[in-house]
Amino acid sequence: MLTDIAKSFQAAKRRYDRGQYALAHCFEVSFECLEALQTNANLRTFGNFTLAGYSLPYSVADSGERLSRPFHPELFIADPEVFKAASEEVADQLGNCNDVDPNLLDQVIYTAISAFSLSYDLWKPRSRKTPSTFFEVVIGSASHIIFPHYALTKHIPIKDVGAAEPVDALAKTEVGDAGDDATEFSGDSVSTDLVITNPQTEKGAVVPLKITTRERIVQPFAHQRILDSAYPGQYASFVSCISEVQRDDATTAVKQICVPGTVALFQKHLAHIKGLYYCDIPRRYARYDFTRIIPVKPFHALFTDIADHLKAD
DNA sequence: GTGATTCGTTAAGAAGACCT
DNA sequence: AGGTCTTCTTAACGAATCAC
Numbered sequence: 323m324l325t326d327i328a329k330s331f332q333a334a335k336r337r338y339d340r341g342q343y344a345l346a347h348c349f350e351v352s353f354e355c356l357e358a359l360q361t362n363a364n365l366r367t368f369g370n371f372t373l374a375g376y377s378l379p380y381s382v383a384d385s386g387e388r389l390s391r392p393f394h395p396e397l398f399i400a401d402p403e404v405f406k407a408a409s410e411e412v413a414d415q416l417g418n419c420n421d422v423d424p425n426l427l428d429q430v431i432y433t434a435i436s437a438f439s440l441s442y443d444l445w446k447p448r449s450r451k452t453p454s455t456f457f458e459v460v461i462g463s464a465s466h467i468i469f470p471h472y473a474l475t476k477h478i479p480i481k482d483v484g485a486a487e488p489v490d491a492l493a494k495t496e497v498g499d500a501g502d503d504a505t506e507f508s509g510d511s512v513s514t515d516l517v518i519t520n521p522q523t524e525k526g527a528v529v530p531l532k533i534t535t536r537e538r539i540v541q542p543f544a545h546q547r548i549l550d551s552a553y554p555g556q557y558a559s560f561v562s563c564i565s566e567v568q569r570d571d572a573t574t575a576v577k578q579i580c581v582p583g584t585v586a587l588f589q590k591h592l593a594h595i596k597g598l599y600y601c602d603i604p605r606r607y608a609r610y611d612f613t614r615i616i617p618v619k620p621f622h623a624l625f626t627d628i629a630d631h632l633k634a635d
Numbered sequence: 636g637t638g639a640t641t642c643g644t645t646a647a648g649a650a651g652a653c654c655t
Numbered sequence: 656a657g658g659t660c661t662t663c664t665t666a667a668c669g670a671a672t673c674a675c
Contacts, residue, residue, distance in 0.1 A: 373638085391668080443668090450667045451647045513664085534667065537641065541665095568669070581640060606638085 324445040327354050331438070331456060338459045341474075345416075345463035348434065348456070349409040355437035356402040359383050363444055365400055368392055371567065371576040373605050380567065380576040383440040390443035392567045392576045394602045397432040405433055416467045424622035431621055432601035434460055435564050439533065458515050458531050461562065465518055465529075468625050472632065473519045477511040478526070480552045512545050517557075520632040527628045528559045534566050536579050539588070546593035558631050559595040562624055565602035580606040589616045596631070599624040 334347035359365060368382040368389075381398070383390035399405040412430045415422045439453040446452070465474055515531040528549065530542040542561045549557040566578045585607075589595065597617035598607060607618045619627070 447668085448645060449647070450645070451665070454666055455647085532666080536667075538665095538667075571669085577638090579640090580638085583639070 324358070324441060327351060327358065327438075327441060328446075330354060331452075335455065335459050338463055341466075343463065343466060344459060345413050345467060348460045348463060349406075349413065349430075351456070352409070352434040352437045353402055353406050355441040356400070356405055356433075358441055359437065359444075360400075360402060363390075367395075368569065369574040369576055371578055371605070373578070376605060378605075382569065383444055385444040388444050388447060389569065390440040392569055393436045393440065394432070394565070394567075397429055397602060398436055399429055399433040405430070405437075409434065413467075416464060422622070424620070427622045428601055428620055431460070432564065435533070435601075454531065454533050457533060457564070461529065461531055462516050464625075465516065469518055469629075469632075471521075473521055475517045475519065476515065477513050478517055478528075478549065478557070479511045480548065512548055514545060518628060518632065520634070522634050523632070524556060525632055526557045527631055528557050529624075529628070530559065530561050532562070533564045534568075534579065535561075535563055536566070537581060537584070539581060539585055542595060543588040543592045546595050550593055559593075560597060560599060560624055560628055561595060562599045562621070563601075565600060566604040566607075567602065578604040578606060580604050582606055582612050586612065586615045596627060
């Protein structure tokens with residue numbers, strides 16, 4: 323059953339790679355996943371996430387043989403037909419530049435990505451990369467619709483900065499005694515998931531897309547730091563994720579893998595990014611002591627914030 | 636014990652080398 | 656031009672470890 327889903331996904335990806343509209347095709351893939359889950363697995367409660375007296379129930383998909391990652395049942399549209407109607411509504415409204423119900427948008431994105439991920443967890447659990455590729459295609463396709471006049475790319479070429487003008491104290495220690503040819507890097511580029519550029523202003527929005535981040539959160543900050551050095555003031559990063567949850571089979575509970583201290587340090591001292599955007603906002607990242615350092619917002623705010631950043635003055 | 640952080644691992648994809 | 660082999664990069668899960 324996953325063979326068909328994988329084929330549909332590859333077809334959608336090929337369209338996307340050619341720069342064609344692929345959102346509806348992605349939603350069809352998610353619909354197929356929901357049907358497969360309904361037919362061949364059992365969606366059931368698993369356990370709670372708890373933090374300081376707060377408790378939130380999570381569910382899993384159970385194939386009898388294997389358990390999926392946990393998902394948030396209130397964000398997840400389990401009924402395939404309901405999802406189909408909701409996703410078509412969202413796609414239509416995006417296409418017509420109408421306002422989309424923000425909560426519906428969050429639910430549709432969360433369900434689309436989660437249904438695909440759950441299916442891979444159950445029937446192709448070793449494929450770790452594929453769900454995130456799907457995420458990339460979904461958001462890239464949506465961006466095509468929302469920003470029809472902006473350029474979408476995946477790489478930003480980095481011009482040579484040169485040792486003569488180190489950008490700061492950190493760079494100074496790098497060039498030091500490595501010899502005169504230490505700066506002979508050319509043709510380098512920052513490889514990201516999605517870059518949206520306004521050709522008028524040349525401003526760009528970098529959108530790292532990750533299902534979960536864990537300690538890999540450092541990458542968007544490092545990229546932003548590089549871009550600040552090569553193109554001061556031109557790029558801003560909007561880190562987009564689904565959730566940070568993980569099953570704990572020993573206690574039949576759900577954990578949210580967060581690194582708040584590390585992220586706060588990156589934001590203060592490595593590079594400044596615009597915000598973290600989650601479908602299922604981790605509880606620890608929603609606390610004021612964290613959000614006063616770095617904004618954490620629901621997923622639907624992503625597109626409006628990018629539009630604000632890119633618009634001509 | 637609990638929350639924060641890091642590690643170990645498997646696999647997919649991209650790019651280049653080499654062959655046909 | 657097209658195959659396939661190798662190497663490098665990237666994604667992200669579950670488990671392990673750290674710090675209080």
